[in-house]
Amino acid sequence: MEVVNSRRKEEEQFHIIHKVPSGDGPYVKAKHAQILNLQLVERDQEGAIVWFWKAINAGDRVESALKDMAVVMKQLDRTEEAIEAIKSFRCLCPKSAQESLDNVLIDLFKKCGKVDEQIALLKQKLRMIYRGEAFNGRPTKTARSHGKKFQVSVRQETSRILGNLGWAYMQKSNFMAAEVVYxxxxxxxxxxxxxxxxxxxxxxxxxxxxxxxxxxxxxNGEIPGSDDIRARNRAQELLMEMEKCRHMSELLPALPGLDLDDDFVNGLEKLMNVWAPSRSKRLPIFEQIESFRDQLAC
Incomplete structure (x- = not known):
């Protein structure tokens, strides 16, 4: 009897520590396999993927199974397969899950270098924001990082997405578009x-x-986040690099043009005007976009 009680307590602690739901369905077994395999040196998580597939086919916590399986596949360099799985089975998930699945897709696109797909999905998420469809219509959402929960506002999410979009443009060496977005x-x-x-x-x-x-x-520590020594060091390194570039006489290669479609720009302008009502109807940044276009047209 004592052995049974001890084993039961161990199982309860396992569920609490690793946030694994109770039960004996395919998803629970997949999570057990995932957690236990993470503790192995070889980290062979193929067994967990098999159980995640079974959970999806059985309709057992499909949303969680898709996300967790994508994480495992990413670790195993099976990113393309994870992308196809989410695209194929996201229709089985509720509407409230689609936004978080988009975030998983963006991460997978970034992992395997699908920059164009990443840009398209980031733009789509921005369009959802200015249409009022983000966060399922709520002003904030609960996010989790390193095991801690916190609230994220639509404003913060917009800035985060724009930052990711700017970084994607930088990967394509489209520094003019990245500048506008940043x-x-x-x-x-x-x-x-x-x-x-x-x-x-x-x-x-x-x-x-x-x-x-x-x-x-x-x-100088005058911007939020500049108390991070890594940010200050990076800024200092860029300043030193800039001094070297100033003395270089070599011509820079031609820069690609802006890749911001009219609907995207106009929609984002409306969003910005909501947050900056005291500004003129047309923000200076969008005047810069048009000046860029005029220059490129010449």
Whole structure:
């Protein structure tokens, strides 16, 4: 009897520590396999994937099974397979789960270098925000990081998505588009990391006089997040690199044009005007977009 009680207590502790639901369905077995295999040196999680597939086919916590299976597949460099799984079976998940599945897809696209797909999905998420469809219509959502829960506002989420979009444009060396996006992100919810990326975008366009004060603000601790030593060190490194670039006489390669469609720009402008009602009807940043287009048309 004591052995049975001891085993029962161990099972309860396992469920509590690893946040595994109780029961004996396919999803629970998959989670058990995933957690136990994480403790192995070889980390062979193929067995967990098999159980996650069984959970999906049985309709057992499909949303959680899809997300968890994608995480395991990503660890096993089966990212393409994870993408196809989410695309094929997300229709079995409720509407409230679609936004979080999009976030998983964006992470998978980033992992396997599908930059164009990442950009398209990020733009789609921004369109949902200015249509009022983000967070299932609520002003905030609960997020989790490192085991801790916290509230995220639509404003913060918009800035985060814009930051990811700017980074994606940078991967395509479209620094003009990245600059525009990072500037809008900083207008909404500034932080040191995006400031460094904005400074880098300007440096890539040889606009050192504009980049210098932005990076200096990070070094001086004048931007939220600049208390992080890594952000300050990065800004300092960029400033040093900029000094070297200033003395280079080599011509920069031609920069690609902006890749921001009219509907996307107009919708984002409306969103910005909601958060900045005291500004003119047309924000200066969008005037810059048009000036860029005029220059490219010449």
């Amino acid at each position: 500037k809008k992100a900083q207008m909404i919810d500034p932080d040191a990391n995006k400031a460094c990326n904005l400074g880098l975008c300007l440096m890539k366009q040889a606009r050192y006089e504009e980049a210098c004060p932005i990076l200096q603000h990070v070094v």
